[in-house]
Amino acid sequence: MPEPGKELAADPLELLARDVLAAADVTWVTSPEEAYEAVLGGGVLVLVPGERRGLRADNKGGKSRAIENPILEVTLRGPRDSFTEVLAVNTALIRRRLKDPNLRVRKFRVGRRSKTDVALIYLEGIAPERVVEEVRSRIESIDIDGILDTGYIEHLIEDKWWSPFPQHLKSERPDRVVASLLEGRVALIADTTPFALMMPATIDAFFHSPEDSYDRWFPVNILRTVRFIASLLSLTAPSLYVALVAYHPGILPTQLLLKVTAAREGVAFPVVIEALIIMFFLELIKEAGFRMPGPIGQIFGIVGGLILGDVGVRAGIVSEAMVIVVAVTAISSFTAIDREMGTVLRLLGLPVLLSAAVFGLPGLVMALLLVLIHVAILRSYGVPYVDPYPFFKLQDIQDTIVEMPIGARKLRPAYLGSKKRRRLRGPSGGRGGGRRRGEEGR
Amino acid sequence: MPFRNDNDRIPSAAAGVLLVTSIAELNFVLGPRLTVEVAGTGAWIVVIPAAALVALSAWIAVWLIRAFPKRDLLEIATLTLGRPLGVLLGGAYVVYWLLRAGQMIQVQTHVFRLTLLEETPRAAVAAYIVLLSAYLVAHGIEPLARTALLIAPAHLPLVAITVPALFTGDFGRLIPIGPPDLNAALRGVWSVFCNAPGVEVLLMIAPFLSGRGSALRSSLYGIAFLAVLAVLLQIALLANFGVVNTKQFTMPTLELSRVTKAPGFEGFRLDPVFVVMWFVVTFASIAVAHYMAATAVRSLFRAGRSGLPVFGTAVAMLILGAYPIGLPQLFEWVEAFRLYGVPVMSMGIPLALMLAALARRARGAGEGR
């Protein structure tokens, strides 16, 4: 590619590329295949008679979706723009927020037939080189016909494909991607999809909302704790209920026991089957509600709730207590910031439920141990999935279950391995900074 | 250069975590009665000198680690005593760790049978435990250390039953303060020490520690943590049950969990919750013992990265853990094992290795420098 600032050479093509063509993206074309690709890809091919090479200018316009509000990551505070299906637009959204000359955008073309443009974005000097190189090598090793979404890439480059846990963060929000880059992560965006990937991922990060940095520390910390508890509930609520009711009724207070017993009387199925039935119904309603357009989807939710909540109980298929338990499970899973993680935790509740159904409370605990062990074993690009919880540096606690105010987060997380740790210099604002300008409370 | 996940490096702070995990196991459940039987109202005091003994064992282990950098117990034994003796010692330790793990599985499955799962075959529960342990141990020391630290909050239920019990207890039951005589005091100290096996874990993780400097410090912190818990527990038991009743119960800690009411949860009977939470601690100890046995087997048979040592030792653990044995015989076995096995394996042999190393150094033939 012709480099800006280079001495003007007596080469008309170079002159054309550097000074004449107004496109942002100009590349050399040296083979017929590249020429076909340029044209088919919607670019402009410039051929000069007598020259054995041409120029490709990507100045794609064409129809694409306008920048809209994020659909899955809704926040009350913070920017309202989200990525689109156009790589250049997405890159631009990031560049608007990071006008750092160290921001690197390395382009790849992935997919033999789809030739999808993929960009690896990172801040040089902040993102660890070994992660960048590892991501690069994994992308370059992909040999597939077509890439239609970053999900394809994700599943082809992750450490353990068979793990139910996602090993990449995903977002449709540019602000979240930029925040990750500033922490020392690496981002991957692809043409034709609005979802960006960020890595390395830690389980902690799946529970962090971008809004957490915009709101005050007090409500943020409480709500974040609620999210963690909700996630645990989504994983354990049905199995805990089954274990207590079917194995260890002695644990419950007597009054509660009587209420639950009364609720169970007349129900046609054992509590385990009841749990499975209602969990299945829940997934049915959820899937149907998603697939149906707009108002019909809402009606599904109402009808499903009515059927389960009222008619199912009256018919003796399920009990009221179980409806409450599963409703709590569902609501808890929907509080997850990352939709996929929320779904994973909710569905992992199924093997946990089976374990509890066979071994009661010990079975529940052993299944949770299995999940814990798996999570402890998992790594994402060399970073342990459960970092920073074990063997942490104290300052890494700054953004885990608790989030320190932004003024206290002076260093980047150590576990991401960035060499330049400092991100906040000196006291800021009213926190002891500057001279006193009188005692009037300024 | 291929990208490698390093599951074979742990920070020095992990030494303390693994030590706590290795020692904690069922001692808080089984140990108090045995100590009260010999030391009476002084059962809480004798914990302190016993903790000092355990700390001494840890110091000996760290001395060996420093004298033989990046070597584990078997390698140190081979270097100081020669190959035949080293192999013999290694085999003895493998048997010791497998027996320990088997004991823990036996007791834990019996506890489940008594309190939570009356009809479920112990072998089924034992198999589940062993499978989990094998899955964890197969991935190396680093995930094991991470899991051990993540599991550390499972010690909190012990605090949750001990602290309220301190408020409801009658401290007059600790009078007369101290063991009845010197003999009782010494036996009490020995009883506590024998119920704190596992210090040798330091020698098995030595090759993987990434910085030696704080291994001793983190170990001492871990021992102090356990000692404080043990002292508080003994005081709570004596204050609530007195000497006679503490001796009466087979597992007084479990009884304490049955009588203690958690503030705000008075209507709940939370002792099953305590049992399963303490099982989590025990599981970590089982996994550590399993790891030590598997690593020793791997070293003895030079098995490289093969998964056979892990699964072979898992099978052995399952047999030992599921073997049908009644509770009285099991407790006799456990007491005898601890009385004779722990002092030798945790302190005796490391001390002998240390002396042998010093002797070699003195003769100028040590390789440890």
Place this chain on the structure above:
Amino acid sequence: MKVQRAVRFAALVLLLLAAAGCWDYADIENRAPILGLGFDRSSDPEMPVLVSAEVPIASAVAPTPVGQAGSERRSPKWIFESTGATVSEAIDMLNKTMARAPVHRHIAALVVSREIAAQGIEPLVDYFLRNSQVNIRAELWVTDGKARDVLMADPPFQPFVSFGLEAALLKSETFPAVPRGVTIEHFNRKIGEGGAIVPRVELGEGELITSGAGVFSPEARFVGFLNEQQTVGAAWFLGSLKSAETTFPCPVDEERIVGVTLRPGVRRKRFEEAGAAAPGASGPRTAGPGGASLEGASSDRKGVDGPGLDGAGAGVGLSVLMEIAGTVEVSNLSGCRLFPWKNAEDRRLLAEAAARAVKLDAEAAVRRAQELGVDFLGIGLQLSRRKPGLWKALDWPEIFPKVPIDVSVRMTVGDPGSIHDVPVSK
């Protein structure tokens, strides 16, 4: 390779689960929690233990659209009975009449009839301590009548007698005529320390009357009842109350009755040796204006001063002084012309009168304990802790009935009430 390992592992786990049989699984509607157990003597000499179990009918307690059969309101409980040669057999035989598997972890109340208790309840204690599946926090009660009749009562506020008894114990700290609840585990401990008192319940005209206590010897044998005054006195001795209402005649007009709330302060037991009379060994101490509380005294928790031997008394070589302090809150002067807000002398009179009332109660408890020969007041326990050598030399059960025990009470008026003057009656 790692994938294969994971697959093998998962297959093994699944196989394990598939081979498992959910051995302990039992849906809750197929179980019946037992809330209370009653123990009586049966008429069958070969099966002397008669057990009654109070079992709730869940659907009657909490009717639901699914569980409710018809629109009639059923009784919320059922009393099942069985007999056996031993406690465990009798409890096990409940399975004969109960259609659902019993759950023992919810047992809240154990009511023992005097008949059975007089033979000793050690088998009952043994059963509850030995089994992990029963509730070791079940509270003991003793009744002069039939335990079965007590369980069949219909308390007004609670659907079940067990709940009613549980609620009654909550009052014990402010209504000491009901002693503090005694769990099985607590009972086991207390009889090892000299003796125990167990709350008493009787059935009177369909209502449950909970006051007074039953005394159990170190052999876990019932030896006698305490009336209300003796129970209150025991509570003062044991320190198991936070406040107590009492009445006494007005010091200046005996026809008027004064009502006060008493709050305990520190208590101290002194043991005096032979020949040395205890200072202030009898009667209340003289209090200065506004009264004074004991200084440097310790509570029961911290043990007591050293014991001694008394050549006086009945020649047992030991005398005991119990010092009790507390404060008085005047709740009802009822025309008694005393003005405690304004007059220090009036306060002193009230304090002394209150002290006398407490002393009467405490001495009643002491006399009853010595009469029954059971040291449920914990005096021997304190002696054994402080002077184990002397304790070993004494045959405490033998000398306890004869040991001179004095009670000294010192009260202070802490709160004369919200009005400064008596209401004008004319």
